[in-house]
Amino acid sequence: GKLLPGFGNQNVTFHGVWLQGGGDYSAATTAHGCTKGKRVHPTPCHSPHVFAWAPQARPPPLFPSDRFVLETMEPLIKSWVDGVVKESVLQPYVLPEHLWIPITDDAEDVDKPEGVLHVKILNATGVPRMDLLGGCDPYLEIYVRDSQRRLTDVRKKTREPTWNESFVFAIAAPQYQELRMIMWDEDEWSPPDEIGRALLPIKELEHGKQTSKTLDFKARVEEVHEEEKAKATRMQHFAMALGRPFIKKGGTMCHLNVEVTYTPLSRKEVELVENAMRHGAEHALRQRSVQQGISPAVRELIRTGVVQLTLHNVHSKTLVSKLRTPHVKARMRVKESEKSSPLTLANRRGQAAFPAPLSVHVGLDAVEDESTMVEIIIQEKGWVGTSTVGKLEFPLATVIKRMKTKGEFHLQEGSGTAKLDLRWTRYL
Incomplete structure (x- = not known):
């Protein structure tokens, strides 16, 4: 006869409570809109004296298709939420992928590279067009560790792109790590569209031998679908099969031809890498004892890195407008490598902020060229086209030497200022 919240003056009568040894609870109830024999589930506190009961205040759905629709769309919704959180929230923060805690003195440090993976991106075939209007502008995002992603150049207006670009990665655990690739379609004034994903386990590669591979790129929805299908019940399998025509993106989206070589490090190379990790690349390469017997891939690995730009604020009279809100974006370029920021809006005072940092991979040719x-x-999209608000230039050699450049700078080729942080981060 105790009143429950949400039922007004209606009484809910408990005819009995049955406690099972395993912590299962049941109760028979009578109330308007409720069913006798309603299951009662324990709360997270796992107390044998506390139970929670969620009465159904509305009648059950007339058709079971609601459940089918939810279970069918669950992989697609999960993929979208995962992508938004990872790319928009977590990507600006570099988190450690593992923590090394030695248990014994002779334990091997898995964070020390055991080998070098050399990847040459050749060409792709059958790249689909992601936009209804316009061509395809594909580029690749390549990584072994999530915090060390590299980008190829964008190939404009082609579905058969050719790159011939090389990348080097440090491998600490070849039996577990994988080479992962994401193909994107760049859009000028909107976020890029993901075309597909592919991966290559490093343990499948023969040591010291160049291997030619053709990788199949599949849509992210298909990858999530296979993961969910592997752990689904029979009823969920049926629901997913009903909704398959609505979420299926097709099998293979396109093909990518690559040349990969995994080479274990020699003892001398391991010592060089450890020295570079402690004291920097220039100090390690300055020693005469390491000038001989070091492979070009190792030299490239310890000398290359990433330039990261955090653009806190841009202020320019050009962005002041009473008729419209200016759309602004930032681009950072080092030789042929370039990265663009998401589109942002300037306020009425002509100020624009860019919350997400930009990162550009810098190859060995750019590092060794003193004129880089x-x-x-900074660009603005207007009614009749794109215009340059202003630009800044910093010598790469100075950025590497200082490691961090911070301050407010006057824009060149325009009126205004930019407050920024420019960092150089070595791969090792």
Whole structure:
């Protein structure tokens, strides 16, 4: 006869409570809109004296298709939420992928590279067009560790792109790590569209031998679908099969031809890498004892890195407008490598903020060229086209030497200022 919240003056009568040894609870109830024999589930506190009961205040759905629709769309919704959280929230923060805690003195440190993976991106075939209007502008995102992603150049207006670009990765656990690739379609003033994903387990590669591979790129929805299908019940299998025509993106989206070589490090190379990790690449390579017997891939690995730009604020009179809100984006370019920021809006005072940092991979040719510049370009999209608000240039050699450049700088080729942080991060 105790009143429950949400039932007004209606009484809910408990005819008895049955406690099972395993912690299962049941109760028979009578109330308006409720069913006798309603299951009662324990709360997270796992107390034998506390139970929670969620009465159904509305009648059950007339058709069971609601459940089928939810279970069918669950992989697609999960994929979308996962992508938004990872790319928009977690990506600006670099978190350690593992923590090394030695248990014994002779334990092997898995964070020390055991080998070098050399990857040459050749070409792709059958790249689909992701936009209804316009061509395809594909580029690749390549990584072994999530915090060390590299990008290829964008190939404009083609479905058969050719790159011929090389990348080097440090491998600490070849039996577990994988080479992962994501193909994107760049859009000028909107976020890029994901075309597909592929992976290559490093343990499948023969040591010291160049291997030619053709990788099949599949849509992320298909990858999530296979993961969910592997752990689904028979009823969920049926629901997923009913909704398959609505979420299926097709099998293979396109093919990518690559050349990969995994080479274990020699003892001398391991010592060089450890020295570079402690004291920097220049100090390690300055020693005469390491000038001989070091492979070009190892030299490239310890000298290359990433330029990261955090653009806190841009202020320019050009962005002041009473008729519309200016759309602004930032581009950072180092030689042929370039990365663009998501589109942002300027306020009425002509200020624009870019919360997400930009990162550009810098290859060995750019590091060794003393004339290499880090270019930062601020652009505005107007009614009749794209215009340059201003630009900044920093010598790459100075950025590497200082490791961090911070301050407010006057824009070149325009009026205004930019407050930014520019960092150089070595791969090792």
